[in-house]
Amino acid sequence: ETGVTQTPRHLVMGMTNKKSLKCEQHLGHNAMYWYKQSAKKPLELMFVYNFKEQTENNSVPSRFSPECPNSSHLFLHLHTLQPEDSALYLCASSQGGRGQGVTNEKLFFGSGTQLSVL
Amino acid sequence: EDQVTQSPEALRLQEGESSSLNCSYTVSGLRGLFWYRQDPGKGPEFLFTLYSAGEEKEKERLKATLTKKESFLHITAPKPEDSATYLCAVLGSSNTGKLIFGQGTTLQVKP
Numbered sequence: 001e002t003g004v005t006q007t008p009r010h011l012v013m014g015m016t017n018k019k020s021l022k023c024e025q026h027l028g029h030n031a032m033y034w035y036k037q038s039a040k041k042p043l044e045l046m047f048v049y050n051f052k053e054q055t056e057n058n059s060v061p062s063r064f065s066p067e068c069p070n071s072s073h074l075f076l077h078l079h080t081l082q083p084e085d086s087a088l089y090l091c092a093s094s095q096g097g098r099g100q101g102v103t104n105e106k107l108f109f110g111s112g113t114q115l116s117v118l
Numbered sequence: 119e120d121q122v123t124q125s126p127e128a129l130r131l132q133e134g135e136s137s138s139l140n141c142s143y144t145v146s147g148l149r150g151l152f153w154y155r156q157d158p159g160k161g162p163e164f165l166f167t168l169y170s171a172g173e174e175k176e177k178e179r180l181k182a183t184l185t186k187k188e189s190f191l192h193i194t195a196p197k198p199e200d201s202a203t204y205l206c207a208v209l210g211s212s213n214t215g216k217l218i219f220g221q222g223t224t225l226q227v228k229p
Contacts, residue, residue, distance in 0.1 A: 109161030
């Protein structure tokens, strides 16, 4: 148990559906992340939030919409996805640092949501 | 552009057969090199952070080392429970908070 919980674990959706992924961390961290992991590809950073403020958007298409209501919760809203968006979506958290941005402390990952877009 | 290359892509070992995994990197101003372990169906789990050339860290059968161009993850007398995918990542001075990951090495240890 890493202290980072993601739901659902598996999700199958059509290209016209709207769904949301949820992440909750119980570690008292202030920074939260969304990563995408596709088969045979490196982990790819999508978004970073530090103290609820978005500090990184790695050129992610607008069909992915993040939301961070507080430092413990992170959502990824999905709409009109494409089949190539099928992947494992991982949430992570770290200590974070106010005023200096996110520093190089270690990440704690959830188990991910395996997303299939039909 | 910061880049990380891991080799081999896959490695099969017999239990007790020691070996090393390689992580070659190109980064402007290394702020840290990270090793993670990922089991099937789970997210990556942090193992080590190395900050400067010559640094070494150990955890059970694993030992990570760092030079100016690469890092090695040495596995001594592995056991089947060491089977996993091992990920390497770097943080450079031009990418605050943005780890650059390699593709990973999938290790299988047979009893």
